[in-house]
Amino acid sequence: MGQGDHGADDTPETEDILSQVRYLSLASHDLRGALANIRSYAAMLLGGRIPLDPKAKRGLETILRNADRALSFAQDFFDTSRAQLGSLAFERERQALEPLLAAAVERHRAAAQAAEVAVILDGHAPLPLVELDAGRIQHAVESFIQHHLLRAQPGERILVHAIPEGDQVRVEVRREGLPLSEEDMALVFSHQERAFREKKLEDALRIHLARLEVEVHGGNVGVETDATGTTLFFTLPSVLSEELAPPASAQP
Incomplete structure (x- = not known):
């Protein structure tokens, strides 16, 4: 299992971080x-x-x-708190992305149908195997789907698509419909600003955690718009070195 590396020395700073992680674990256990x-x-x-x-x-x-x-929400909150301490637990295994994408789409199909929105796993070229934590990456995909579902209008479509790009894989979750404004696009991954602006934390926190989950795998996230829709995307290396990615850290 991989975690953020706090170093081998038992420094006061390390002990403080470990104490905070234990405290979070107790709080998570009691609340959940x-x-x-x-x-x-x-x-x-x-x-x-x-x-x-x-x-x-x-x-x-x-x-x-x-x-x-x-x-x-509680799981997302405590996972984000651990990530900001460099202690987001993850376990990588070389595996295919396709089953994770299919599972993410299936989990939100009923909610999409209730909103009269189609969630579709779009066709894609054969994908390379990726070293990843299946739960973390599926959560990231689902977070992007949920973000779009909150904004989708009846009749719109949400397409989940993956593309091999050199030594990485790009996963896209696109909503076909009215695109985000430039202001909203700039704030998608800015969880604190969004939370204060929207007077709610749930989606902003979920998207922020998705970003941390991708980054701990050595990937990146982004958002693009055009006249016909909005695409949230992330990239993952298709081949990772034996060295773990840097620990997830707080992002604005």
């Missing part, structure tokens, strides 16, 4: 444990063994959705 219990009981009551009137059922479904959302 409580949320998981709420989710578990709501799911149990919705399991069909207990008769529920429509109002009670809708209420429990709302609890379940919000518990899932809170669990996801």
